[in-house]
Each structure stands twice: as C-alpha cells, then as structure tokens.
Amino acid sequence: MQELLTFVAKSLVDHPEQVAVHVTEGPEAVILELNVAEADMGKVIGKQGRIAKAIRTIVKAATSRNSKPVFVEIQRPIDETEADDVLSEEAPDSAE
Numbered sequence: 001m002q003e004l005l006t007f008v009a010k011s012l013v014d015h016p017e018q019v020a021v022h023v024t025e026g027p028e029a030v031i032l033e034l035n036v037a038e039a040d041m042g043k044v045i046g047k048q049g050r051i052a053k054a055i056r057t058i059v060k061a062a063t064s065r066n067s068k069p070v071f072v073e074i075q076r077p078i079d080e081t082e083a084d085d086v087l088s089e090e091a092p093d094s095a096e
Contacts, residue, residue, distance in 0.1 A: 013040035
C-alpha cells in the first residue's frame, strides 16, 4: 500500500522529491501518513476534497477483504524548526 500511495502522490504533485509516506500499524488498523510540500497540499486534496477522497478509495480498493482497514491521512511536512519545538516540548525536564 505504501508504494501505491507514493506513486499516486508523486504523479499529482510538482515536488515529488518531497513526498513521504509513513506507515503506522496498529492492532486494528493501518494508517498511512502522506506528507507533501506545502505548495502541493491543494493538488493532493483537490476542490472540496475530491482528490483526497479518490486517493482513499484507490487505497481501500487495493486492500484485501480480510486484512486490517487502511486509513490515509494527509499531513503537511514538519519543518526542522517545528521538529525541534515538538521535541523540546515532549522531552521531560531532568533538571529537577
């Protein structure tokens, strides 16, 4: 599924080198997180979410009937400065 989503997303965007798909597999479902460049978000989502819905339909059709359900989440990429902020918020304060 990851390869399929990557192929579809790279076909739609202007910056295919910035497309990344991360897989999170839980006990009941699989989540595919699609990250694209900020400028390409509109191309992946489409007017009124039509492209995003079509992408989710393609992925759902490609999964087998007996497997876990697969969900596609479209996210904006995290900048390095934002990643540092998130990490500093999550890190416990060991000075106490």
